Amino acid sequence: MRRVVITGMGALTPIGNSVDAFWENALAGVSGAGPIKTFDTANFKTQFACELKDFNAEDHLDRKERKKYDMFTQYSLVAVDEAVKQADIDFENIDLDRVGVIWGSGNGGIQTFEEQLKEYHDGDGTPRFSPFFIPRILVDIAAGVISMKYGLCGINFAPVSACATSTTAIIEAFNYVRWNKADMIVAGGSESPIGAATIGGFNSLKALSTKNDDYATASRPFDIDRDGFVMGEGAGALIVEELEHAKKRGATILAEIVGGGMAADAYHLTGTHPEGLGAIKGMNLAIEEAGITADQVDYVNMHATSTPNGDISEIIALDAIFEKRKSLMVSGTKSMTGHLLGAAGAIEAILCAKSIMHQMVPPTINVENFIPECQDSYIFPVGKGVPAKVDYALSNTFGFGGHIAAVLLKRYEE
Structure with a gap:
């Protein structure tokens, strides 16, 4: 391939x-x-x-x-x-x-x-x-x-x-x-x-x-x-x-795309599955297609829209795959950009590519009190970006109708 x-x-x-x-x-x-x-x-x-x-x-x-x-x-x-x-x-x-x-x-x-x-x-x-x-x-x-x-x-x-x-x-x-x-x-x-x-x-x-x-x-x-x-x-x-x-043609290579997972919640017109079942499928498919294991993913840019139910269901999905691994970097950058709806995934994939290029992870802002589901798990940079090893970055997006799409990027090597 x-x-x-x-x-x-x-x-x-x-x-x-x-x-x-x-x-x-x-x-x-x-x-x-x-x-x-x-x-x-x-x-x-x-x-x-x-x-x-x-x-x-x-x-x-x-x-x-x-x-x-x-x-x-x-x-x-x-x-x-x-x-x-x-x-x-x-x-x-x-x-x-x-x-x-x-x-x-x-x-x-x-x-x-x-x-x-x-x-x-x-x-x-x-x-x-x-x-x-x-x-x-x-x-x-x-x-x-x-x-x-x-x-x-x-x-x-x-x-x-x-x-x-x-x-x-x-x-x-x-x-x-x-x-x-x-x-x-x-x-x-x-x-x-x-x-x-x-x-x-x-x-x-x-x-x-x-x-x-x-x-x-x-x-x-x-x-x-x-x-x-x-x-x-x-x-x-x-x-x-x-x-x-x-x-x-002598192009500069910014990052490599190594996996993409698409699935459906098949659950609700506008809400994500409370147990994150579609998100689990999407992320797993992207990881499997890349031929790696979940513990090799360094950073996840979450869909994280700031809705009461959506954020929790995505954290539950993350836990099912990454088991609260405390070295995993996680952020919700919609806290800064707002939700660009159909354009959200593209700008967030760009952030993932830049994270790989510069070995930095952008933050979540405006967090004062984390929900219990986030506590004692992962690394959530707050307020400012932080240096981090990022060889693999995963971007999640979910849409009304239960649509799930997750894309996995990798640091380019010959």
Whole structure:
């Protein structure tokens, strides 16, 4: 089976608009939360989120692109541009039929959908929908637009598995490359979900934190006082490439992908299995595929959304595999970025790759009192990143519908 590596990464997050800025702020324990600026939240239970900071689309895209594409697609183009530049790809000298795009989103163009329906509702009843309305809202359109920008004619599709989406995309890219169906794939996900419909809908589910007076510390995975997740937005991109193809063109190899596990809780519409059964399957599959044992995993970036039940079920799953091994490093980085929904897995895989590259582990922030399930187990860096031996890093993501995806990265060796 062919070996698969990561040769480029791009990130657009609430705590940094590039991979380096994202990594630096993650190690520093920066919170991306703030009052929502996208719409008037006066009547909403939750009035804050993790929005992008100092991001101007016009700095990256021309007017025609901004008109044609929803923000989730615009975010994808910005993140992919960074990844392509880091990977130093000369598209004129590789076989573009062997280069694909697997890019997902949980919600697609939900902002466009909301805006266009509101305009129709507030108008005189005459449908004046934009000719770009349909392509702007399609979940798969970002994958298509990325392929058009670079002329990539290989595998092209958009997986959708809610908050597991971009991890699913990475695993799919890993599989297609090692199966010799492609030599290189642009993989990841993007999300622009901060709007009235989404915030209101998640409020109705009682999924979001309502700590409006203390928004900077609202996302607090593993803490006794957690009350829900904080919405985030952005994108994460990875260039997934076959090892020999990467070496032939002189690419810098950042990390190796060695395992991917996908499973289902088959339990509840929005909740994880209380015993973490799906998570156990996903993590075990990734570890087994890598041909290692659980005691070789050095770091787990947990899904850890800061919901009362979700955090506990994931810890239970972790215990089933790692047996409270006190040398295992664990963190919940959504405490800083918020939950980027379909894009969460991609930015968290980037943190895992950076942890391997720099032998550092990012922290969980805002934890004051650990839940009993976390006590006397694992190493939970709090507040600031810490140096650590990281040869293998595992990233977990779970999505509404019971979707489970776990990807395992390894320090690259010849």
